Each structure stands twice: as C-alpha cells, then as structure tokens.
Amino acid sequence: MEKQSRLLCSELCVQRRLYEVTLNCAILAWKDIQIAKKHTGRAIYGAVKAGSYCVPVCEIIAVQEKDDDTPCKNTGKWQKVPQSPADPCQHAFTVFYVERTRQHCWWCSNVTFHCSDHSLCLLWVQTIREQLALLTNRPKSLLVYINPYGGKQRGKQIYDHKVAPIFSRASISTDVIVTERANHARDHLKTEADLKKYDGVVCVGGDGMFSEIMHGLVSRTQQEAGVDENSMEETLMPCGLRIGIIPAGSTDCICYATVGSNDPVTSALHIIVGDSQAMDICSVHNEDRFLRYSVSLLGYGFYGDVLTDSERKRWMGPARYDISGVKTFLSHRYYEGTVSFLPAEGNLGSPRDKMQCRTGCSVCRQSSSDKLVSKNEDSVSDAECQDTWTVIRGKFLAINAASMSCxxxxxxxxxxxxxxxxxxxxxxxxxxxxxxxxxxRHLLRHTNKDDQFDHSFVEVYRVKQFRFTPRYQECDSEVDLRESGVTGKRFLSQICREHRACGCMPSQSNWNCDGEILPHTAIQVRVHCQLIKLFARGIEEQQVFEDPYAHCAI
Ligand SMILES: CCCCCCCCCCCCC/C=C/[C@@H](O)[C@H](CO)NC(=O)CCCCCCCCCCCCCCC
Ligand SMILES: Nc1ncnc2c1ncn2[C@@H]1O[C@H](COP(=O)(O)OP(=O)(O)OP(=O)(O)O)[C@@H](O)[C@H]1O
Ligand SMILES: [Ca+2]
Incomplete structure (x- = not known):
C-alpha cells in the first residue's frame, strides 16, 4: 500500500505511558514505545497488535483541547493537573472516534493525549481539525423531526440523551421539530421547510416516520422539477438531501437493513461521518393516480391483513404485530388475482442466489453506471416498452414485493x-x-438459516415493474358476472359457500405499503433506481482476523 506522507509525529502520553503518535491525511496512529521496542520485527496477529492503535481520519468524530479542570481518566476524580514543567501530562487533547462493538454497532470512543508543550498540543488539535474540515461529505446543518409517539414512545428521550450530545460534539447544528400530528413532517417538508439551509434531514421514529420524510422530500423534489407524480411513465428526479434514520419505532426495518442494527448511537455516527447509501423507491399507482412510494415491503394478503388488524391495536406498541400476526395466521385467508411483471435482466442476480447486498455492493454500483448510460441514451420506459410481461393468475396467501432485504x-x-x-x-x-x-414452515424459515423460497408453493422473481388485479376486478370476470346476471355480492357469497370445505376463505385484502394501508387493491408498481440517499453505508462485511494494521501504513 502506498505510504501517505506524515503530517505530524510526536511522543505523547496516554494514561502515563509514552506513545509515538503519528498523523497522515488518512490515519491517526499511536504506538506504545516500550512495547514496540520489545516486539521489534515480530508481527502479532489478532484483534490488536500489542500496544498499537489506529483510527482512520474519516472515523474521527471530533478533537477537543482538554481543560485543566476535567476528571482524570484513570481515577475518575476531579483534580488539578500538576504544574511542574517536567510533567508530560500538563497539556492534553482528546480525540473522539468511531469504535466498532457488537454486530454492526458503533460506539463513540475517545483517547486523551498528554504533552508538556501547550503549542504542540494546539498544533495537534489544529492539524486534526484541518483534516476533518477536508471531509466535505460530512453534514454541518441538519433538520430533525421527532415522532414522540413512535414505537415505545421514547423518540424524544432517545434523541435528547443519546443523539443530541454527539451531534453537538461533532459541531453539527440542528433545527429540531417534534411532530404534533401524523403527516406533520411530510407536509412541512413538502411545502414549508427552507431546505437550502440544510445538508440533510433526520427522522427519529420508525418506518412510518421515515416514510413521511421520504414522501415529503421526493414530492418536493418532483414539484420543483415540474415532474408529474401521477404519470407512471415519468422519470422521477433524485433527491438532493440525504436522510438519516434514528431508530425509535416498532419494526425499524429500513434502518436495520441499511445499517445492520437498530441502535440510535450507531445511526447518529453514520450521519456524522457523512455516509451515503443510495436506495431504490417503488412508485405505486392506481390507473392514473399516484398512491404512495415504497422502499421496503409492499405486501398483499398476509402482511396486509396483519397491518390492518394491528392498526386497531396501536396502543399495544410493537407487540401488536405479533398478536395480529398469530390472528391472521389462524384466519388463513387466500386471495385470487392476477400478477403481471417485467423481469429484471442483465447482471442483477437472482433472489435465490446467496449474494447479499453489502457495503460497496458491486451489483448496486453496476446499476448506478447503467442508469447513467440509459439516461444519456434513451428513456428507461422506452426500453421497458419492448420487454415482455409475465402473467401469473392464481390463489395466493401472500403477494410480497421486497425492494430491500427487509x-x-x-x-x-x-x-x-x-x-x-x-x-x-x-x-x-x-x-x-x-x-x-x-x-x-415458510414463516419459520424467516427466523432461521433455511431457505424460505425452497417450497413448491413459493415463487420469487426479481422485477422492475409489476401489476396486481384482484379477481373481482378483472374485466373478464366482470363480463362473466354481467352475462350470467349474478351481482358481485352474490358472486362472493357463492365462492364462500364453495370453499367452506377446505377451510380457506377467499376475500379481499389490503396492500401494506411500508406499514401504511393503501386505499386500492388494483395497483401498478414501478421501481425507480437510486432515487434517494441515506446517511448509511449498507451492511459492513464482518471483519476477518488478519493483521488489522495492514491498512495503517504510516
Ligand atoms: C412462527 C414465527 C414466524 C415469524 C415470522 C416473522 C416474519 C417477519 C417478517 C417481517 C418483515 C417485515 C417487513 C417490514 C415491513 C415494514 O415496512 C412495516 C413498517 O414498519 N412493518 C410491518 O408491516 C410489520 C410487519 C410485521 C409482521 C409480523 C408478522 C408476525 C407473524 C407471526 C406469525 C405467527 C404464527 C404463529 C402460529 C402459531
Ligand atoms: N405527533 C404525532 N402524533 C401522531 N402520529 C404521529 C405523530 N408524528 C408522526 N406520527 C405518525 O405515527 C406513525 C407511526 O410512527 P413510527 O413509524 O415512528 O412508529 P411505529 O409505527 O411504532 O414504528 P414502525 O413504523 O417501525 O412499525 C407514522 O405513520 C407517523 O405518520
Ligand atoms: Ca432493490
């Protein structure tokens, strides 16, 4: 690896031991001088190389000169730092940085470096700050919306106690709005907010709150670009501002699937370091009417019914989904209709392959460059017009479209x-x-390592567009009904009588669109590639045990 040129190198104390501390534009490293002498020429493999530590500059949160009257790290007691000129601990600065803890969780750790010379201390603080200022992807100003009623109703507490202190440590300025009603955040973003003031928007809440923010931003962007959301053929304009999610909801699926955990501190740190993860959005239409956008699950049948039932049990908090889940499972309803779709082509993999989307995913990167090419060549919809639709008619317990792993x-x-x-x-x-x-058996496989698609009654397709028409709305069945003189109501009761013996109940469900119930059952869905960006980086690969300092060339 190419060595970066050193910006600074000094002998400084950490907890009264002498370290060689070096900084280049990529890495801050500190090495215990005595241990390093003992182990010269001997590489130690494991979690850490004895006495050596390093932090990528892009994972430094802040640096602060330490006041004299601060608690001593060793004892935790407040004391005046000794004034002897020979004391190497006289002046100090603290570096706050990202530390990886359990499963994809991040933590804000810190290390305090002591030195005898005040000007040296200032030089270190100033040089590290200069390096941080070069990281232009970091947000400086954020608009924050808090849903005080999401999940276990702890949104405000989570923000005030866990997030606000680290935002302020990272010198991020915030305007905070605690929502007063459903759709407050969406409407504010869509019509009022002065978005030029901000580098990003943060939502504190669950998937429903994220959906509000996303709808507000996407609609505002289309309005400003003169794009008609009611037209399915229109190419939507990507949003300029990134969205951060501080999880405080019941499912927190979007946060979990883009960060790998539902820990508020981890999310706050991803925002501070200025991560960026593009995300697809599905537009959902009924004829020429725009209904909603979806980023995670569009589910008809089982997940639609779970949601419909759970909305009546909001007071139960997150447990409502389990109660409604069992109830819906026992009711065992199936739904008839026709699903048509445009299969995805090219190197987009298959839902049955074992290749998972991880940080820097090559499939997503390829889609990004394909998007640029098709934008320059021809409109996407022209190309899609030539594709052939696959049509499947049947009786389904569930029809689910997952735009991400969920x-x-x-x-x-x-x-x-x-x-x-x-x-x-x-x-x-x-x-x-x-x-x-x-x-x-199929549901259980969502909770273990077995393949939930490996059943004769489950099919899965990777698609760019799809449509669903429930049986009772299909033209030919309407014609059949009219011709035979049977009314819709009589027709349904006739089917119910026919199916009493098998224990299944044919009926009408609702679409669950990222946790919201849609008002229509016949829908047309189109995926818009990378329409928004989150302050996230996708799920990181687990670190392998090799020399962790291989990248710390300094
Ligand atoms: C036997 C255990 C089987 C467990 C199967 C668990 C599968 C869970 C799959 C979760 C997928 C979540 C997709 C995310 C959707 C979000 O956009 C949306 C908004 O937050 N959340 C929901 O709609 C909330 C959806 C919540 C769905 C919960 C379903 C619970 C099913 C329980 C079935 C129990 C059968 C037991 C029979 C004795
Ligand atoms: N002040 C408010 N009063 C009432 N409802 C609100 C308020 N602010 C937001 N909401 C609505 O509350 C709904 C649920 O919020 P949120 O998504 O934060 O939590 P959740 O439903 O518990 O979690 P999840 O969506 O992850 O299952 C959202 O659809 C949002 O529109
Ligand atoms: Ca996708």
Whole structure:
C-alpha cells in the first residue's frame, strides 16, 4: 500500500505511558514505545497488535483541547493537573472516534493525549481539525423531526440523551421539530421547510416516520422539477438531501437493513461521518393516480391483513404485530388475482442466489453506471416498452414485493435476504394457497438459516415493474358476472359457500405499503433506481482476523 506522507509525529502520553503518535491525511496512529521496542520485527496477529492503535481520519468524530479542570481518566476524580514543567501530562487533547462493538454497532470512543508543550498540543488539535474540515461529505446543518409517539414512545428521550450530545460534539447544528400530528413532517417538508439551509434531514421514529420524510422530500423534489407524480411513465428526479434514520419505532426495518442494527448511537455516527447509501423507491399507482412510494415491503394478503388488524391495536406498541400476526395466521385467508411483471435482466442476480447486498455492493454500483448510460441514451420506459410481461393468475396467501432485504430484529435475514438496496429492482414473492402447516414452515424459515423460497408453493422473481388485479376486478370476470346476471355480492357469497370445505376463505385484502394501508387493491408498481440517499453505508462485511494494521501504513 502506498505510504501517505506524515503530517505530524510526536511522543505523547496516554494514561502515563509514552506513545509515538503519528498523523497522515488518512490515519491517526499511536504506538506504545516500550512495547514496540520489545516486539521489534515480530508481527502479532489478532484483534490488536500489542500496544498499537489506529483510527482512520474519516472515523474521527471530533478533537477537543482538554481543560485543566476535567476528571482524570484513570481515577475518575476531579483534580488539578500538576504544574511542574517536567510533567508530560500538563497539556492534553482528546480525540473522539468511531469504535466498532457488537454486530454492526458503533460506539463513540475517545483517547486523551498528554504533552508538556501547550503549542504542540494546539498544533495537534489544529492539524486534526484541518483534516476533518477536508471531509466535505460530512453534514454541518441538519433538520430533525421527532415522532414522540413512535414505537415505545421514547423518540424524544432517545434523541435528547443519546443523539443530541454527539451531534453537538461533532459541531453539527440542528433545527429540531417534534411532530404534533401524523403527516406533520411530510407536509412541512413538502411545502414549508427552507431546505437550502440544510445538508440533510433526520427522522427519529420508525418506518412510518421515515416514510413521511421520504414522501415529503421526493414530492418536493418532483414539484420543483415540474415532474408529474401521477404519470407512471415519468422519470422521477433524485433527491438532493440525504436522510438519516434514528431508530425509535416498532419494526425499524429500513434502518436495520441499511445499517445492520437498530441502535440510535450507531445511526447518529453514520450521519456524522457523512455516509451515503443510495436506495431504490417503488412508485405505486392506481390507473392514473399516484398512491404512495415504497422502499421496503409492499405486501398483499398476509402482511396486509396483519397491518390492518394491528392498526386497531396501536396502543399495544410493537407487540401488536405479533398478536395480529398469530390472528391472521389462524384466519388463513387466500386471495385470487392476477400478477403481471417485467423481469429484471442483465447482471442483477437472482433472489435465490446467496449474494447479499453489502457495503460497496458491486451489483448496486453496476446499476448506478447503467442508469447513467440509459439516461444519456434513451428513456428507461422506452426500453421497458419492448420487454415482455409475465402473467401469473392464481390463489395466493401472500403477494410480497421486497425492494430491500427487509431485515429487522423479527427476521434478521429479512423477507428477501439477497435483495439489493440500490439495483433498481424489487423481489416479487408469491406464496400460493397451501396448508396452514406449510405456511407456518415458510414463516419459520424467516427466523432461521433455511431457505424460505425452497417450497413448491413459493415463487420469487426479481422485477422492475409489476401489476396486481384482484379477481373481482378483472374485466373478464366482470363480463362473466354481467352475462350470467349474478351481482358481485352474490358472486362472493357463492365462492364462500364453495370453499367452506377446505377451510380457506377467499376475500379481499389490503396492500401494506411500508406499514401504511393503501386505499386500492388494483395497483401498478414501478421501481425507480437510486432515487434517494441515506446517511448509511449498507451492511459492513464482518471483519476477518488478519493483521488489522495492514491498512495503517504510516
Ligand atoms: C412462527 C414465527 C414466524 C415469524 C415470522 C416473522 C416474519 C417477519 C417478517 C417481517 C418483515 C417485515 C417487513 C417490514 C415491513 C415494514 O415496512 C412495516 C413498517 O414498519 N412493518 C410491518 O408491516 C410489520 C410487519 C410485521 C409482521 C409480523 C408478522 C408476525 C407473524 C407471526 C406469525 C405467527 C404464527 C404463529 C402460529 C402459531
Ligand atoms: N405527533 C404525532 N402524533 C401522531 N402520529 C404521529 C405523530 N408524528 C408522526 N406520527 C405518525 O405515527 C406513525 C407511526 O410512527 P413510527 O413509524 O415512528 O412508529 P411505529 O409505527 O411504532 O414504528 P414502525 O413504523 O417501525 O412499525 C407514522 O405513520 C407517523 O405518520
Ligand atoms: Ca432493490
């Protein structure tokens, strides 16, 4: 690896031991001088090289000169630092940085360097600050919306105690709005907010709150660009501002699937270091009417019914989904209709492959460059017009479209473990009518390592667009009905009588669109590749045990 030129190198004390501390434009490293002498020429492999530490500059949160009257790190007691000129601990500065802890969680750690010379101390602080100022992807000013009623109603507390202190440490200025009603944040973003003042928007809440922010930003962007959201053929304009999610909801699936955890401090740190993760958005239409956008799950049948039932139980908090889940499972309803879709082509992988979307995902990167090429050549919809639609008619327990894995604490690998965050596709999962036991087996596989698609009654397709028409709205069945003189109501009661014996109930469900119920059952869906960006980096690969200082060339 190419060595970066040193900016600073000094002998400084950390907890009264002498370290050689070096800084280049990429890395801050400190090495215990005595231990280093003992181990010269001997590489130590493991979690850390004895007595040596390093932090990438891009993961430094802040640097602060330490006041004299601060608690001593060793004893925790308040004391005056000794004034002897020979005391190497007389002046000090503290570096706050990202530390990786358990499973994809980050923590704000710190180290205090002591030196005898005040000007040296200032030089270090100033040089590190200069390096941080060069990181132009970091936000300086954020607009924060807090839903005080999401999840366990701890949004405000989580923000005040866990997030605000680290934002202020990182010198990020914030305007905070605690929402007073549903859609307050969406409407404010859509019509009022002075977005030029901010480098990003942060939501404190669950998937529903994220959906509000995303709708506000996407609609505002289309309005300003003169794009008609009601037209399915229009190419939507990507949003300029990144969105940060501080998880404080019931499912927190979008945060979990883009960061790898639902820990508020981890999310705050991803915002501070200025991470960026592009994300696909599905637009959902009914005829020529725009209904909603979706980034995670569009589910008809099982997940639509779970949501419809759970909305009546909001007071129960996150447990409502489990109660409604069991109830819906026992009711075992199936739904008839036609699903048509445009399969994804090219090197976009398959929902059955084992390739998961991780930080810097090559599939998503390729989609990003394909998007640029198709923008320069021809409009996407022209190309898609020539594609052929696949049509599937049947009886389904669930029709799910997962535009991302939908991993969440309930299902750590998610509804579609190999779905990509930013490849311009959604994974369409069709669960056909089957016995309760088979459906339970399928559901259980969302919680273990087994393949939930490996059932004869489950099909999965990676698609760019799809449509659904419920049986009772299909033209030919309407014609059949009119011709035979049977009214819709009589027709449905006739089907119910026919199916009493098998224990299944054919009926009408609702679409669950990222946790919101849609008012229409016949929908047309189109995926828009990389329409928004989050303050996230996707899920990081677990670190392998090799020399962790290999990249610390200094
Ligand atoms: C036997 C255990 C099986 C467990 C199966 C768990 C599968 C869980 C899959 C979760 C997928 C979440 C997708 C995310 C959707 C979000 O955009 C949306 C908004 O937050 N959340 C929900 O709609 C909330 C959806 C919440 C769905 C919870 C479903 C719970 C099912 C429980 C079935 C129990 C059967 C037990 C029979 C004795
Ligand atoms: N002040 C408010 N009063 C009432 N409802 C609100 C308020 N602010 C936001 N909301 C609405 O509350 C709904 C639920 O919020 P949120 O997503 O934060 O939590 P959740 O539903 O518990 O979590 P999840 O969506 O992850 O399941 C959102 O759809 C949002 O529109
Ligand atoms: Ca996708």
């Amino acid at each position: 991993a969440c604490p309930r299902s750590p690998k998610g509804l579609s473990p190999s779905a990509h965050l930013a490849d311009g596709t959604t994974d369409l999962i069709l669960v056909r009518k089957c016995s309760r036991l088979d459906f339970l």
